[in-house]
Amino acid sequence: MVSSDSFWNLVRAEWTKLRTVRGWMVGLALAAILTVALGMLGPLGSSSSCSQVDSNGATSHTCHVTGPPRDASGQEVQDQSTFVRRTLAGDGSITARLTSFSGKYSPDGGGPPDPTDPTAGMVDGLQPWSKAGILIKDGSNFGSAYAAVLATGSHGVRMQYDYTHDTAGLPGSVTAAAPRWLRLTRAGDVITGYDSADGTTWTEIGAAHLANLPADVEVGVFAASPDYAVVKSSFGGSSTNTGPSLATGTFDRIAVTGQSTGGWSGPGIGGEPSGHSGPGAAQGPAAAAVAAANGADGFTVTGSGDIAPAGPGEGADKSAEGSLVGTFGGLIAVIVVAALSMTSEYRRGLIRTSLAASPRRGRLLAAKAVVLGAVSFVVGLVAAAIAVPTVRAVEHSKSMYVYHASTGAQIRMVIGTAAILAVAAVFALAIATIVRRGAAAVAAVIVAIILPYILAVASVLPAGAAEWLARLTPAAAFAVQQTVKPWPMVEASYTPANGYYPLSPWAGLAVLCLYAAVAYAIAHRLLRRRDA
Amino acid sequence: MTMTAGAFADALHAEWTKLRTVVGTAWLLAAAVVLTIGLSVASAATVTCDGAGCGEDPAKVGLLGVLAGQAVVAVLAVLAVGEEYGTGMIRLTFAAMPRRELVLAAKAVVVAAVTAVAGVLAVPASALAALALLPRHGFTAAHGYQHLATAATLRASVGSVLYLVLIALLSVGVASLLRDSAASVGTVLGLLYLFPVLAQVISDPDWHRRATQLAPMLAGLDVQSTIGLAGQPLSPWQGLGVLTAWAFGMLGLGGAMLRLRDA
Numbered sequence: 001m002v003s004s005d006s007f008w009n010l011v012r013a014e015w016t017k018l019r020t021v022r023g024w025m026v027g028l029a030l031a032a033i034l035t036v037a038l039g040m041l042g043p044l045g046s047s048s049s050c051s052q053v054d055s056n057g058a059t060s061h062t063c064h065v066t067g068p069p070r071d072a073s074g075q076e077v078q079d080q081s082t083f084v085r086r087t088l089a090g091d092g093s094i095t096a097r098l099t100s101f102s103g104k105y106s107p108d109g110g111g112p113p114d115p116t117d118p119t120a121g122m123v124d125g126l127q128p129w130s131k132a133g134i135l136i137k138d139g140s141n142f143g144s145a146y147a148a149v150l151a152t153g154s155h156g157v158r159m160q161y162d163y164t165h166d167t168a169g170l171p172g173s174v175t176a177a178a179p180r181w182l183r184l185t186r187a188g189d190v191i192t193g194y195d196s197a198d199g200t201t202w203t204e205i206g207a208a209h210l211a212n213l214p215a216d217v218e219v220g221v222f223a224a225s226p227d228y229a230v231v232k233s234s235f236g237g238s239s240t241n242t243g244p245s246l247a248t249g250t251f252d253r254i255a256v257t258g259q260s261t262g263g264w265s266g267p268g269i270g271g272e273p274s275g276h277s278g279p280g281a282a283q284g285p286a287a288a289a290v291a292a293a294n295g296a297d298g299f300t301v302t303g304s305g306d307i308a309p310a311g312p313g314e315g316a317d318k319s320a321e322g323s324l325v326g327t328f329g330g331l332i333a334v335i336v337v338a339a340l341s342m343t344s345e346y347r348r349g350l351i352r353t354s355l356a357a358s359p360r361r362g363r364l365l366a367a368k369a370v371v372l373g374a375v376s377f378v379v380g381l382v383a384a385a386i387a388v389p390t391v392r393a394v395e396h397s398k399s400m401y402v403y404h405a406s407t408g409a410q411i412r413m414v415i416g417t418a419a420i421l422a423v424a425a426v427f428a429l430a431i432a433t434i435v436r437r438g439a440a441a442v443a444a445v446i447v448a449i450i451l452p453y454i455l456a457v458a459s460v461l462p463a464g465a466a467e468w469l470a471r472l473t474p475a476a477a478f479a480v481q482q483t484v485k486p487w488p489m490v491e492a493s494y495t496p497a498n499g500y501y502p503l504s505p506w507a508g509l510a511v512l513c514l515y516a517a518v519a520y521a522i523a524h525r526l527l528r529r530r531d532a
Numbered sequence: 533m534t535m536t537a538g539a540f541a542d543a544l545h546a547e548w549t550k551l552r553t554v555v556g557t558a559w560l561l562a563a564a565v566v567l568t569i570g571l572s573v574a575s576a577a578t579v580t581c582d583g584a585g586c587g588e589d590p591a592k593v594g595l596l597g598v599l600a601g602q603a604v605v606a607v608l609a610v611l612a613v614g615e616e617y618g619t620g621m622i623r624l625t626f627a628a629m630p631r632r633e634l635v636l637a638a639k640a641v642v643v644a645a646v647t648a649v650a651g652v653l654a655v656p657a658s659a660l661a662a663l664a665l666l667p668r669h670g671f672t673a674a675h676g677y678q679h680l681a682t683a684a685t686l687r688a689s690v691g692s693v694l695y696l697v698l699i700a701l702l703s704v705g706v707a708s709l710l711r712d713s714a715a716s717v718g719t720v721l722g723l724l725y726l727f728p729v730l731a732q733v734i735s736d737p738d739w740h741r742r743a744t745q746l747a748p749m750l751a752g753l754d755v756q757s758t759i760g761l762a763g764q765p766l767s768p769w770q771g772l773g774v775l776t777a778w779a780f781g782m783l784g785l786g787g788a789m790l791r792l793r794d795a
């Protein structure tokens with residue numbers, strides 16, 4: 001008789017109990033409704049200003065969802081630099097020597113730009129990811145394919161391509177005594193980057209396979225410098241103090257091999273005005289985007305901006321996980337139902353009947369866990385699968401820009417939300433079995449999961465403490481909803497308050513699973529040892 | 533009139549006896565005090581002010597534990613009402629005391645008094661710990677914190693005790709509406725904790741401000757603000773006023789439903 005049949009009978013019995021109590025079905029329906037409805041608060045409580053005043057002084061209401069430029073994969077990018085370039089047809093190479101690299105920035109956030117002196121109020125210094133180097137680019141658009149070998153402010157020489165790829169080359173900074181030789185060669189779709197300290201011994205840094213690169217590409221030298229940023233955190237979030245910055249690279253011994261036509265062009269070179277704005281050109285302190293000939297075979301290039309991936313900043317732009325903020329409401333409803341499914345048996349004395357019918361008490365707990373986990377998973381899955389596209393549609397209709405999230409990340413976000421609800425239900429069931437008081441169990445589980453989240457993302461606690469909370473407490477599970485990516489080659493505040501969790505998505509969910517498993521083991525033991 | 537006063541005194545006495553003789557009450561009060569002090573001390577020991585204008589509010593840092601302590605207070609207050617419904621005792625209570633709103637008022641007074649005791653133990657202890665810890669973490673005169681023990685700090689402390697009392701009253705009101713302990717605790721903690729989470733995704737400044745002004749927890753905790761008061765959505769006492777409206781609104785609703793529904 002001790003067969004799997006009897007366990008599945010028990011599961012069916014628990015399912016019958018769950019579905020025949022009206023209050024619990026209301027609770028589960030409420031979980032789904034809250035998950036979807038609260039998610040709508042984001043787009044409904046936000047607005048994007050889309051009225052523009054045209055030249056006649058009339059306000060036009062044409063809205064365009066523009067957002068930042070994107071690369072071929074849909075990833076948002078920054079694509080601004082000062083680029084002195086010429087056209088290369090087919091295979092070839094470019095070599096240059098970077099003899100000096102310096103920068104300026106506004107430590108106080110920068111005042112209004114002064115067109116006559118764009119560097120007014122700036123102090124000397126490079127940003128960690130200020131860039132100067134050589135570039136091969138499909139020059140036609142913002143976000144187009146490229147490969148570059150470049151020196152950085154404090155991360156040595158790097159080879160970077162297509163915004164998201166970054167490989168380290170020679171370490172150390174550039175000085176007159178220690179210049180850096182940089183080389184890129186193109187053979188078909190493959191672009192290989194090299195660096196050298198002396199121009200004779202070359203080291204390969206890496207190779208980039210750029211599919212669909214046209215035959216004619218732009219090659220040349222460039223400089224860019226991302227904004228200077230200091231992050232301050234205080235109650236209710238963090239604020240970022242930013243200011244413009246500039247980087248200046250001095251190149252000589254520039255040599256292009258292969259079929260290169262036309263002369264050099266760039267801001268201040270080849271008839272273009274300084275501060276030229278267009279694909280690949282600086283838009284920041286535009287007047288500072290300037291290049292000048294440096295001897296017969298060199299240029300001095302000054303630029304700001306960056307060629308790098310971009311993430312959601314402050315403002316009306318949305319990241320995809322915002323659509324699942326309603327999870328917190330659904331979570332509370334599921335926790336209440338899960339706790340009640342055990343404590344109401346104790347209250348009514350039904351537990352003695354249940355245990356008489358199923359004397360192997362562990363099986364009763366297991367059957368409850370299976371039913372609650374499965375039901376919560378389905379509720380979460382349906383709710384999240386409705387919430388994500390619905391919220392996105394409302395955001396689009398209100399002309400808000402939603403940051404790119406890959407299909408895989410969106411599926412993981414939806415399944416992860418269902419898993420959070422399921423594991424939280426089992427956690428609440430276990431705690432309710434241990435304390436046998438519905439109110440205390442509900443409070444304990446809510447405080448364990450949601451309070452650390454609030455402390456980590458919206459309280460006075462510093463980023464370091466917030467990261468530990470997001471590692472060690474059940475709130476780590478919300479990492480499974482994260483779609484924003486921290487980029488090592490972009491300086492930003494990657495803190496839980498800004499949506500960046502210290503653990504990977506599934507590792508974060510595993511932390512919650514671990515809490516639930518420990519609570520379940522204790523509940524299992526106590527249920528067997530205590531009188532009912 | 534004297535009959536009402538006498539009846540209320542009897543109701544108070546009955547409720548006090550019930551609350552006092554339930555084993556859970558003492559444990560919950562101890563838990564509320566320990567959690568409040570524990571989280572406050574942890575916060576005061578972690579937060580540092582790294583320079584002038586760091587923007588940290590020493591009172592909010594030192595009294596952060598109220599965020600956790602309020603959950604235990606909610607459980608205590610909900611149980612005072614919900615357990616009687618759970619056991620069916622409420623019918624006996626109403627048979628002995630047919631004026632149901634008097635029963636509710638007596639429960640509210642007793643729970644508020646017990647919560648005030650917990651608050652008076654937990655909040656000053658947290659504040660004193662913060663006064664000892666914070667000057668070592670950059671909350672110094674050089675960074676713009678001349679004195680930490682100011683009238684504003686005193687107001688933040690007194691306000692935090694009142695905050696906990698109002699949370700207890702809100703919980704009594706919700707429990708008399710929903711009549712189920714677990715669902716009531718879920719609702720109260722949802723009201724408290726969901727607003728700050730949801731406020732994050734509301735990026736429109738006006739709506740965000742409105743959300744923080746309406747949220748019982750965010751508005752109520754404005755009473756802890758001691759710096760940058762001009763930039764706060766509500767003044768400290770206005771904020772506590774919003775929470776008072778929530779608490780008495782729920783109590784009134786609960787009392788009305790008590791009269792209308794069968795027990």
